[in-house]
Amino acid sequence: MVSELAGLKQALSDAETAAAGLPGRRLSYSDQAYSLLRRKILDNEISAGFQATEQEIAQALGMSRTPVREALVRLANEGLVEVRPRHGMRVLPVSGEDMREIYEILTGLETVAAESVARMGLSEAQTAGLEQAVTDMDEALAREDLRAWAEADERFHMLLVDFCGNRRLRSLVGTYWDQAHRVRMITLRLRPKPTKSSQDHADLLDALRRRDGEAARRIHRKHREGSGEMLIEILETHGLTAL
Template identity: 30%
Template sequence: MTDDHDTRAAPVLQHRTKAEAVYEHLREQIVNGTYAPGRRITLAELSAEIGLSNMPIREAMLRLEREGLLVSEPHKGMRVVPLSLRDAREIFEIRCELEGLAAWRACRAGDAGLADDLEALNARFAAAHAAADFTGLGAANWAFHRRILQAAASAQLARALEDVWTGSQRYRLGYQLIPGRAAHTIAEHAAIIAAIRAGDPEAARAAARAHIQRAGEELAVTVANTPET
């Protein structure tokens, strides 16, 4: 009985593993801009590209549709959801205030290793920029901001900011579409680090707000100038 159950379960587990892997792959291609906003993608196209059967790919696409990253088009497959200028502006306005507060709290907390950790993460970001590694850029950037949030030591702020970060993942492709955004980020991160090293909470807040505000402004220009397909 046990052996029969294990034999039947194995293909199911294998399918779930494949579907999860496809989901992670497709989601990354969307959020880092490789699959551009408005791009149409079909099951057959993805099956040929990834080298898997339709079933795990269909499951992954439906999951991405539920998350609002893909939209179904009758008889045409699915399309990467176009960027919304209004949503982008709202998200970055909220991030501006919350990340300013996080930097202020983090600076006041007196975390002895914070500035050094942020320096290392900014160096990692710079290395990814030099290598045109857009996935690496996103990972280093989120690690930088999460380290600040960790030092801020506020469960309430963490819940609010994590929700906003989830919404703003869709706009991470700014590094790929906006000329100069990654270089600006390196300099803006450095200003935040300098304020934290100086032990100046208000300067840390101002630097964090300026960073998010500029990122939002540059992204808004790109979104506004992106034609719908």
């Protein structure tokens, strides 16, 4: 059994145990395989370039090939894997050029979302959610917990996109965030301490509270462009051509 697949069955069992008794329907085998493989890929526990057949994955998960095949098709549609007939799947790497394109797209889409949310105005609950994300970022930086900072950062961005109410925009942003997530996690400790990034979020939140769409658009575009440029520079400086 390929080493990166070791422990998948136990992880699946643990997930089922954690979900036991929770309201809602039980996930199908296809959904379970998709969720687990997706999480492992995004967390770099299954790394870029990794290859395995459907049968190897099915054996590791303790299920038949059909739900595995369905899960791989979904992952392929999200740009995370390549499915090859008779060869199973390969986890797709993300290159510096990929990240450049991804950040250009995220900059455009999230800027639209920020301006839209500002013009619509935030509810008390929405404001509280964004405020908590900013607080969590500040506290994570204070204790130098970069992973917790990154989680709060992603939460802020996804809340912002959720609040704009555009389902198609949210779906697109989610797909590109997933593709960027692996690179962000790998390069997290190669970047300077993200103090300015946290301040950018606080400034954006202030513009959203004031319902200043122009300021929200300008602040978020500058933030996103700066983040993308810094990430590309890290990849080039360290010779990380594909992750």
